[in-house]
Amino acid sequence: MAELSHHRTIESELLTKIKNTTGEWILILLTTGICIPLIGAYWIQFAEGEFPCPLCLLQRLAMLGVAIGAMMNLRFGVRTSHYAVTIFSAIFGGAVSTRQILLHVAPGNPNGPGYGSPVFGWHLYTWGLLIFVATIAVVGMMMLFEKHFDFGSPAAPRPMSKPVMAVFALVTFLAAANILSTFLMCGFSPCPDSPDQYLLLSRI
Template structure:
């Protein structure tokens, strides 16, 4: 019974994690569409990294919980964190204007760094919670809550692809 409860906890936390990342992406889209501020290339890379972070929990929900799935999230968060640090370093110089309006006193690219750092932390906590060896993992059907998280991440990924093509055009892909 204990193992089943622990697995349900892990699955629920993975689903919540996917919802949180989608909430951050939706926040970026709300700034883009409500304030008519197009994302810069670094912002697009940060969005891509957040989708990569959300892929770890999705892989856990779909294929069972494996440490390698958390590695996907960690690597994506590290890449996104480096991109965020690059953007912060571009805007930290005196006399250089910031990009967009601050949210709760911080720029969006600074918030992205916070999200990526928290994602690495969450991955580490989830790895501590994970005690089942891969041989004993039983693949289970996703419940409604998990399915909602799965489809939301896929929707956000598709929305990201569409808005990038809308902003950059097809010529950006061909060089």
């Protein structure tokens, strides 16, 4: 028991000694930053009682995809292929956001003035487009600084510092929470276009 405790202390000390580089800190910030709209969307879903539409769910998925690319950089070292995952996800999310903006943008639209309540004057899908474009811009900026790329070493898993572990846990928790809430809302069938209840809960 005492030996196990001793090992844990050594492990904890080693984790504390792992220092993140500036590039890694920016990636941690990017990953944490992309979690903020996901947490906000959850707040609107559960605290304000607004249900996410299928396009909203796809935008959440794209945000998780952006985080996945950043997580690959933090776990295996910075590579252009990892940034590609982030860029493809951001392009996908941007396409979904643009589609939803176009559905609601015209005055007198029978689909209504917009889906859900605006936040600081904009609907969530408009914020979504801004976030996806900003993500591509940030990744472009990061790619300008070649010093933080790990071209010399093989892309093997590297030890994770405590901040990296914390951000990994946050993103993984958000993905798991979305599985649960989407399953409660849609069950095994495709999600309704304008959901107004948790289908599985309503059947109980």
